[in-house]
Amino acid sequence: MLRRLSPIPxxxxxxxxxxxxxxxxxxxxxxxxxxxxxxxxxxxxAPNFATATTFADIGRETAVTTIVAVGMxxxxxxAEIDLSIGSTVSFTGLMAxxxxxxxxxxxxxxxxxxxxxxxxxxxNGFVTTYVGVPSFLVTLGTMEIFGGLxxxxxxxxxxxxxxxxxxxIFGDNALLGIPIPVWWTLIIVVLGFVLLHRSVFGRWIYATxxxxxxxxxxGIQVNRIKMYCFILLGIFGAVGGLILDGRFGAGDPSVGNxxxxxxxxxxxxxxxxxxxxxxxxxxxxxxxxxxxSVSVGLIMLGAGAELQTVVKGAIIIGAVALNKIxxxxxx
Amino acid sequence: MDRNxxxxxxxxxxxxxxxxxxxxxxxxxxxxxVHALLGENGAGKSTLMKILSGVYSxxxxxxxxxxxxxxxxxxxxxxxxxxxxVYQDLSLVPELTVADNLFLGIEPRSWGMLRKERIxxxxxxxxxxxxxxxxxxMKVGDLSYAQQQMVEILKALxxxxxxxxxxxxxxxxxxxxxxxxxxxxxxxxxxxKGIIYISHRMDxxxxxxxxxxxxxxxxxxGTIEKDRATLDLLIQLITGTExxxxxxxxxxxxxxxxxxxxxxxxLSTSGKLRQATFTIYEGEILGVAGLVGSGRTTxxxxxxxxxxxxxxxxxxxxxxxxxxxxxxxxxAGVALIPEQRREQGLFGELSIENNITMTVLDRFSYxxxxxxxxxxxxxxxLRYSEEKVADxxxxxxxxxxxxxxxxxxxxxxxxxxxxxxxxxKLLIMDDxxxxxxxxxxxxxWTIMDNIAQKGTSILFISSDLKExxxxxxxxxxxxxxxxIREIDTQIDxxxxxxxxxxxxxx
Numbered sequence: 001m002l003r004r005l006s007p008i009p010x011x012x013x014x015x016x017x018x019x020x021x022x023x024x025x026x027x028x029x030x031x032x033x034x035x036x037x038x039x040x041x042x043x044x045x046a047p048n049f050a051t052a053t054t055f056a057d058i059g060r061e062t063a064v065t066t067i068v069a070v071g072m073x074x075x076x077x078x079a080e081i082d083l084s085i086g087s088t089v090s091f092t093g094l095m096a097x098x099x100x101x102x103x104x105x106x107x108x109x110x111x112x113x114x115x116x117x118x119x120x121x122x123x124n125g126f127v128t129t130y131v132g133v134p135s136f137l138v139t140l141g142t143m144e145i146f147g148g149l150x151x152x153x154x155x156x157x158x159x160x161x162x163x164x165x166x167x168x169i170f171g172d173n174a175l176l177g178i179p180i181p182v183w184w185t186l187i188i189v190v191l192g193f194v195l196l197h198r199s200v201f202g203r204w205i206y207a208t209x210x211x212x213x214x215x216x217x218x219g220i221q222v223n224r225i226k227m228y229c230f231i232l233l234g235i236f237g238a239v240g241g242l243i244l245d246g247r248f249g250a251g252d253p254s255v256g257n258x259x260x261x262x263x264x265x266x267x268x269x270x271x272x273x274x275x276x277x278x279x280x281x282x283x284x285x286x287x288x289x290x291x292x293s294v295s296v297g298l299i300m301l302g303a304g305a306e307l308q309t310v311v312k313g314a315i316i317i318g319a320v321a322l323n324k325i326x327x328x329x330x331x
Numbered sequence: 332m333d334r335n336x337x338x339x340x341x342x343x344x345x346x347x348x349x350x351x352x353x354x355x356x357x358x359x360x361x362x363x364x365v366h367a368l369l370g371e372n373g374a375g376k377s378t379l380m381k382i383l384s385g386v387y388s389x390x391x392x393x394x395x396x397x398x399x400x401x402x403x404x405x406x407x408x409x410x411x412x413x414x415x416x417v418y419q420d421l422s423l424v425p426e427l428t429v430a431d432n433l434f435l436g437i438e439p440r441s442w443g444m445l446r447k448e449r450i451x452x453x454x455x456x457x458x459x460x461x462x463x464x465x466x467x468x469m470k471v472g473d474l475s476y477a478q479q480q481m482v483e484i485l486k487a488l489x490x491x492x493x494x495x496x497x498x499x500x501x502x503x504x505x506x507x508x509x510x511x512x513x514x515x516x517x518x519x520x521x522x523x524k525g526i527i528y529i530s531h532r533m534d535x536x537x538x539x540x541x542x543x544x545x546x547x548x549x550x551x552x553g554t555i556e557k558d559r560a561t562l563d564l565l566i567q568l569i570t571g572t573e574x575x576x577x578x579x580x581x582x583x584x585x586x587x588x589x590x591x592x593x594x595x596x597x598l599s600t601s602g603k604l605r606q607a608t609f610t611i612y613e614g615e616i617l618g619v620a621g622l623v624g625s626g627r628t629t630x631x632x633x634x635x636x637x638x639x640x641x642x643x644x645x646x647x648x649x650x651x652x653x654x655x656x657x658x659x660x661x662x663a664g665v666a667l668i669p670e671q672r673r674e675q676g677l678f679g680e681l682s683i684e685n686n687i688t689m690t691v692l693d694r695f696s697y698x699x700x701x702x703x704x705x706x707x708x709x710x711x712x713l714r715y716s717e718e719k720v721a722d723x724x725x726x727x728x729x730x731x732x733x734x735x736x737x738x739x740x741x742x743x744x745x746x747x748x749x750x751x752x753x754x755x756k757l758l759i760m761d762d763x764x765x766x767x768x769x770x771x772x773x774x775x776w777t778i779m780d781n782i783a784q785k786g787t788s789i790l791f792i793s794s795d796l797k798e799x800x801x802x803x804x805x806x807x808x809x810x811x812x813x814x815i816r817e818i819d820t821q822i823d824x825x826x827x828x829x830x831x832x833x834x835x836x837x
Contacts, residue, residue, distance in 0.1 A: 200692040200705045207689055210678045217635075217675055218689050218749070219661040277680040 031269060031319045035290045038315070042297035049300055056179055060172070060247075062292030063181035064089065064240040066285060068259060069266040070192035071233030073284045076267055077196075078226045079209040079276025080135040082124060085237045085263060087147035089256030092117045093241025094150050097159040097251025106166035114238045120146060121234025125227035143260070150253035158250040170246025181243050188236055193281040195232075205229065209276030265316050266291055291316075334361045335397075337494055337525040338383075338414075342392035345378055345549075352378045353549045355392070360494060360525040365516060367528045367540035369569060375549040376529055380496055383527075384416050385409035396494070415487030416496040421479050425472030429482055430454035432471050433489050457485050461518055464511075477508035481515065488524075495519065496527045501535060502624060513539055531622055533565050533832050545569055566828050570796075592648060592788040593634075593757055599642035603629040605812040606643060611757070611788045616779060618803030619792040620827050626812035627792045628670055631761045634790070635667040636660040648756060661690065666755035668746055668763045670792075672739065676746040679735025683727055684716040686734045686745050691752045719748045724774065740771030747778065758782065759790045764798060776802050796824045 042049040068085055075082050092113045099109035124142055128135040161167075173180055196202040207215040208225045215222050237256075244255050270287030272279025294315060298308045338360040345353040353375045360366050370376050381387045382394070388404040395401070396412040423432050430450045454467035463481045471479060480500065487495055497516075501509050516539055519526060530536050536543060543560050545552040545568040552568040592613045597606040603626045611617045621627040632638045634645070636654030645652045647663060654660040657667070669675035678686050688695065695712040696705030716730045723744045727737060734745055743763060750758065760779075764772045779802060783789055793799045799806060800822055808816040808830045816830040 194706070198706050198709075200696060200707060203685060203689065203692055203707070206681055206685070207678055210680045211674075213675045214669075214678055217657050217667060217669055219658040220689075221658060273680075277678075 030323050031271070031290075032286065034315075034319050034322065035286065035293075038290075038297070039293055042293070042300070046297050046300040049297060054296060054300070056174075056182075058289065058292045058296050059182040059185070060179050061296055062288050063179075063185045064243055065259060065262045065266060065292065066185050066288040067188045067236050067240050067243075068233070069263040069270075069284045069288045070188050070281060071229075071236035072260075072263040073267045073270070073272050073279050073281060074192065074196060074205060074229040075135075075226075075233050076264070076272050076274065077205050077209045077276055077279045078229050079212070080128060080226055080230070081264070081274075082121075082135065082139045082230060082233055083260050084120065084124060084139040084142035084146060085233060086256040086259035086261075087143045087145075087150065088117055088120050088234055088237035089241045089244065089259055090150045090253055091120070091146040091241070091256075092238035093245045093255060094154060094159060094251040094253055096242055097161045097245055098153070100161055100163050100166065101159055106163040106169070110166070110169075110242055113242060114235050117234040117236075117238025117241070118231050119234070120237075121231040122227065124234070125230030128230070129223035129226050147254075147257070154251075154253050156253060158248075158252045160250045161245050162249070167246055167249070170242045171249075172247050181247065184239060184243055188239060189281060189285060196281055201225070201228070206277060209273075209278075211277070262291060263288075265312075269316065269319055290319075334363060336360070337362050337397060339395040339398075340379070340383070340392065341395075343379065343382060343389055343394070344391035345375075345382065345387060346390050351549055353382075353389075356546065356549070356551045358544055358551070358554075360527060362493070362523045362525050363520050364541045365520060365526045365528050365539050367530065367536040367543045368546065369530070369533070369536060369543060369565060370546035371569060374546040374569075376546055377498075378549075379546070380416065380498070380527070380529070383409065383494075383496065384414060410490060413491055413493035414496070415490060415492035415494070416498065417480065417483050417487060417500065419499050419502055421483045423471045423479055423482060423486075425470070427471060428467065429458075429465055429469050429471060429474075430467035432482055433457065433467075433486050435486075437489075457489060461485070461488070461515070461522075463515070475508070477504050477511060480504075480512070484515065484519075492524070494525045494527065496529070498529045499531065500528070501530065501532065509535070533562055536565075537562070547571060562829075562832060566825060566832070570824055570828065591646075593652075593790075594646040595634075595643070596645070597643035598630075598633060598640065598645060600629060600633050600638040601641050602638055603812040604633055604638070607809075607812075607814045608643075609807050609814055609817065611790060613788055614783050614786045615804045616783050616789045616791050616802055618799040618806035619790060619809060620796060620799055620806055620831060621792075621809030622831065623794070625809040627809050628761055629812070630809070631667060631670075631759045631790065631792060634660070634757070634759055635665060661753065664753075664756035666750035666753055666758050668743070668750060668758070668760045670761040670765075672742055672746065672766075673735075677734050677742050679733065681734060682731045683720065683725065683734050683737075683745055684713065684730040687716045687719050687730075687748050687752065688712055690749055719752065723748050723751075723778070738768070740767040743767055743775065744771065747775065751778075751782065755787060757788050757790065759792075761792045762794055763791075765794065772798065796827055800824050800827060 048054065068089065072082065072085065095116055096109045096113035099112055100106055120142060124135065124139050127133050127138045171180060175183060196205060204215070204220050204225050207218065207220055208222050212222055241256070245251050248255070266288035267279065267284050268274055268287070269290055270280065270283030270285070272283065291312060294312055295308055298311060303311070336359060340356065340358040343353050343356040343358070344351065356375070356379060358379065368376050368379070378387065382389050385404045385406045385408050393400055396414070401408070401412070424435065427435070433454050434450050451467045458465050458467065463485065465478060465481060471482060474482070484495070500512060504512060516526060528536065528540055537560055541557050542554055543565065544554045545565065547569060555564070590613045591610050593611045595610070596608050598604060598608070599606055605626070607630060609617070619627050619630065629638060633640060634654070636656045636659050640653060652663060654663065654665070673679065678689070692707060693705060695708045695715070697708055713730065720727065720730055725744050725748065726741050734742060737745065747763070764775055767775070776798070779789055779791070791799070791803055803822065805817065805819040806822055806827055807814045808818065808827060810831065818826060818830065
């Protein structure tokens with residue numbers, strides 16, 4: 001019966017379906033609605049929230065989280081997780097600062113930092129896939145290791161960065177009116193989007209997380225795909241570390257603490273399935289901006305850091321829970 | 332011993348939607364009797380047992396247990412009546428001991444504290460009564476499958492079961508373990524229990540059963556006393572007497588090309604395969620018959636690089652072929668439609684388009700064959716998958732529909748389409764039509780026939796002997812990890828079935 005109706009799908013329904021499939025906005029509608037309501041709340045109650053400065057602030061605040069969250073999205077779609085990324089951000093940023101302090105040029109120092117990020121990612125990926133330790137445990141371990149190493153190396157003190165060129169590339173200045181960290185975010189976001197949504201590699205990421213066995217049976221090197229995702233996340237983490245170096249003018253051994261959780265929260269708020277196979281870059285960006293807006297809005301309302309954490313936590317649970325409930329209703 | 336009627340099922344009728352799954356089935360069980368239930372997959376055996384165990388209610392008929400008509404259908408009710416089913420996949424807690432498992436949920440306790448010594452003593456008492464080789468303090472996870480099965484049987488007995496249903500009890504047992512099971516069954520019989528014995532293996536049914544009932548298409552084909560039962564009679568009842576001349580597709584009896592495509596010689600794997608030797612010719616459909624566990628899936632996996640090969644060799648298109656991963660097998664021109672469609676074949680969360688193109692993504696890239704980093708030309712990919720959907724008549728809203736939402740048969744066509752895109756030289760199909768509706772089945776047969784005529788060789792594994800006989804040019808029969816018979820002249824269901832049964836008698 002059904003077959004007779006439309007063996008070849010007509011163009012119109014394709015378009016409609018595609019719009020949904022790209023952003024996966026369909027099932028995320030409710031979270032975005034909550035987002036809009038909360039922004040509206042701040043606009044009314046926080047003076048000066050609806051200004052260009054505020055948006056630049058939000059962009060700057062969320063830059064590193066967003067960069068890390070893009071990588072986290074790739075990893076989570078393959079049905080893995082990386083808890084070590086906060087420590088990776090601290091450690092790679094710190095290494096760059098130390099190298100520059102020992103008179104290594106800013107470029108080699110930055111490249112070395114990216115390489116270290118890639119190595120940490122490779123270590124996570126290797127132990128997870130080829131040794132078979134669950135990534136939750138592996139990255140819990142590397143989180144402790146690299147977080148601890150960062151403290152040991154510096155005696156828990158920040159390492160100043162005084163290279164002017166470095167400050168120009170990663171610092172807090174603006175280019176064409178947009179803060180430099182936001183430019184970096186844009187680069188990583190576009191890169192992540194093209195990789196995930198336009199490349200063959202992206203299809204393999206979805207296949208790996210969606211059904212590992214079927215992916216293997218289709219000739220996809222599942223372990224390698226996961227490795228690459230961990231490595232990319234590690235590199236993105238290092239980019240984040242460099243940006244924070246530039247922003248604060250120093251490498252801080254605890255600057256990345258807790259960032260892994262913000263990145264995971266942004267990813268999940270953006271509709272990525274914690275168990276893999278589903279998720280989008282656009283969703284993650286929105287999730288990240290969501291969290292960033294809440295922080296900035298609360299600051300403007302005069303809330304302290306402690307209250308911010310509480311509200312953030314409540315919003316994460318509330319938004320995802322509401323989405324689940326409405327999902328169930330639809331089915 | 333006095334034999335009383337434990338169970339009487341009369342005129343049992345059960346409908347699912349339009350189709351009658353059971354149609355006026357009569358079945359009775361005496362105390363101290365082993366009553367075997369035989370029939371193909373889908374004949375209605377498990378539906379009948381689910382009615383007995385209270386999972387399903389019935390549309391017509393009557394169930395009387397100990398001469399009391401049953402009014403309410405629920406699993407709890409059935410358990411109270413003393414009915415217990417021992418399934419193939421046992422339901423024990425591996426981390427607990429034998430005694431703990433026996434009294435799980437009915438632990439004797441005083442003042443809220445567990446009475447360990449009482450559990451131990453009670454368990455020991457039961458083990459001694461039936462003489463099982465078990466100790467109460469053994470951890471269930473450390474036991475062999477056969478011992479676990481005994482625990483499961485004891486568990487049923489501890490709930491005062493009078494009627495025991497054994498569902499394919501020998502499926503995972505070794506030969507010696509089978510002997511132990513048969514002596515346990517004899518013991519239970521001597522204790523006056525009634526046993527319903529479900530099995531595919533006719534030799535063992537002939538051995539242990541007092542009476543045998545055969546179901547086909549939801550109808551009782553006859554209940555036979557042990558003395559009257561023969562292998563041939565049972566086969567006849569199970570398959571029906573119809574001849575196989577009425578083929579649904581015209582089989583091409585031209586002899587195949589005669590050019591060997593795949594030559595397998597004494598192939599053994601670390602798992603189950605023992606010295607399998609056979610040849611598939613170009614454009615030939617070679618059927619593989621065998622029960623679940625005969626090694627047929629291991630063979631498929633070995634040819635696709637999923638098993639460790641420890642002996643023998645394979646030549647594929649004249650060259651030595653020793654695949655170590657699916658990726659290598661695919662590169663050599665081999666494709667596998669796996670046995671478990673949802674678990675091993677389908678990307679349920681992804682669109683039909685993505686599912687179809689997963690193995691040929693490099694064809695749609697802007698930058699040629701750059702492997703992973705190539706960018707997908709979405710327009711070409713869309714056009715391609717829409718063509719495939721039309722070609723294979725894949726019923727869907729559009730190619731962006733999630734594959735997980737489709738019906739079983741349609742999902743299978745999506746997977747088939749993925750592999751046909753690769754244009755394989757050897758297509759391995761592991762029970763591809765299981766759970767697929769008849770229309771789709773016929774479409775799949777036609778596709779197989781078409782690609783075989785174009786020169787693709789097909790290794791076709793199937794549990795359904797009727798289709799195997801219809802579609803294959805030749806058939807090999809597998810049992811216990813080996814190829815025991817090759818049938819190329821007289822391909823009919825009866826000779827294949829007889830070969831399978833005789834394999835087990837030996």
